[in-house]
Amino acid sequence: MIESSANIEFKPRLRYGMVGGGQGSFIGDVHRKSIALDGMAEIAAGCFSRSADNTLATGAALGIKRERLYATYEEMAEEESKRADKIDFVVIVTPNYAHYGAAKAFLSRGIPVVCDKPLCIEASEARELQELAEKNKLLFCVTYTYSGNPAVKHGKALIKKGEIGKIHFITGEYPQEWLLAPSEKQGNKQAVWRTDPKLAGKSNSVGDLGSHIENLVHYFTGLKIKSLCARLDKIGPGRVLDDNATIMVEYDNGAKGVYWSSQVASGYDNALKVRIFGDKGAVEFNEEECNYIKFSQFGKPTTVLSRGRDPFDPHAQGFSRIPSGHPEGYFEALANIYKTFITALAKQKEGKPLTEDDLDFPTVEDGLNGVVFIGKCVESSDKGAVWVNL
Template identity: 40%
Template structure:
């Protein structure tokens, strides 16, 4: 149970690039990072418009002289200060992530980055090597990976409660872009433009979320080959707004993933179901406090967050007792709480402590990019099977 006690010696001095006025994701980052006093927001380059960014930063109680016009100035000026920033979060369009992340690492900063970390595995490899040389953390915000019941599912699978894993069914299929909303919404417009979003829309934007949940729950499961088909149902879009992926794993299991922004009527639709030889688990982010557990031949069980019958790993990050809802903000806060502990551990050279935290780090960012690359390669070749590489 988390009671708000600080687990780091002092709050990490922290900045943001992007996430300015009107940014939903920017607010989520700040709400998560500041919840446990593990971070202190002291600087930022919050907006592509410097004046607007400075005005917004001041509303966050950031000193005017530490509200910078761009990330280059932010990193250069903060490096001159004895109390300069130690970490930065990147909440900007996809096409900027690689350059900002690389510059932050070169400046000796820890990084928390929105996904995708970058566009190619070559770029991801470069960032991973740089982070290792600098001894700095790259955290990737696969937000719901911080939810306690994801850890419960991981532990149940590891202990053999489901038996041999046969099927993994994943989806993140909402309906909010079932029409051409980007015509009037700049925040959506860049997501469907390959110049800013990269080689994929929904595969990278939403599909990587349940895919990473599967990696958390099933770390030993490795893809052998996959087949992907993708569509743009809104014809003005250059990138797909719907995609299906079939995956064959090295142990003989099969996986499917549906990523969509045109599932009309669906609010969010992020679900993962793991089927074993003895039982199945299912989790849905719209009802995050319940994990469905179905043993063959027995009545369905609903496991509730915060209850003593869960494994200890699922109880560590509870912020309130069972029965009260915890969801997105708490899951993100759990990630940031652990990001701070990882940053401190790296500062004392304790890689083992970092590994034990189970956070989505640079390897998670790399695997997300790798998965999208393989999906695009299959879809662009005519929805053919491709060996996973």
């Protein structure tokens, strides 16, 4: 057991606003709780829903002043940008269709953005957001949650140090079972928009789950996908978008890989697993056991390294809050992304230079990579599962 690395130094309290995340929604509240974990920012404004009543009720429950509750994100961006006590950043947690418009509204008024994945629907929109953020020198985080796990950060450090050698093959799988039921026809809000192309975009299972695999593999290895061949299946009766997908990929270093995303895999809750194989060894991460990372070197016994107990890379260890054996998970991983992003934002406000570690959060470039990946998977599948270049 090790001491926890709880940080009790002075931390700047920034203000943030939220678009989406109204009562009855899923991820917005997870973001609020994850931000609250380190007390580095507090919520000050919101447009939580397209329903004004929901926004008012959510805002009242969160103790936000009535004058900072807005009917649309456009109005929120405009009014907040004029205030002396304006929000320091905005968090966008709507279904995918509104990400681009909301992010553009805030970026063009000088407000940094945190947006959930996928960044948006069209690659051209993602490039526009990237250019806008660069032009206005604004930090932009896309919350691919799983790279916030200390075990993932340690795995990345092992790979970077060459401990598994030259990477030659990668597998990524992300099975869930919840859409085996026709949930979208039974009023499940999260299922309704994920299965509707007007709200979700071009893909369901690749957009929702496959994009996490793409980002996590890139985070671990730094490899970029050069070409892919995808088959997207619509297994649930009447589905317009995929709920299962098989994707073969080739990376820029010549390594190969295979990804599988599914929401119709009986017996699986949220079983994201990535295995990275090199010519000296392998690293394996399983989201449902995210306090551990499996590490093997050819010819030696395989080890399962524990967050907290085993010596992790110092950067990775710095993201643990409690000793080993007390599981950390989803909230903490997202909190780690926020801790890094908010610290970078505060440093930037003070005019201090940002280091590579300061920028260890998924960026708008990661968002763009994800949108391109989703689009190319759909293109490949539509053409009959042919290889396409990225």
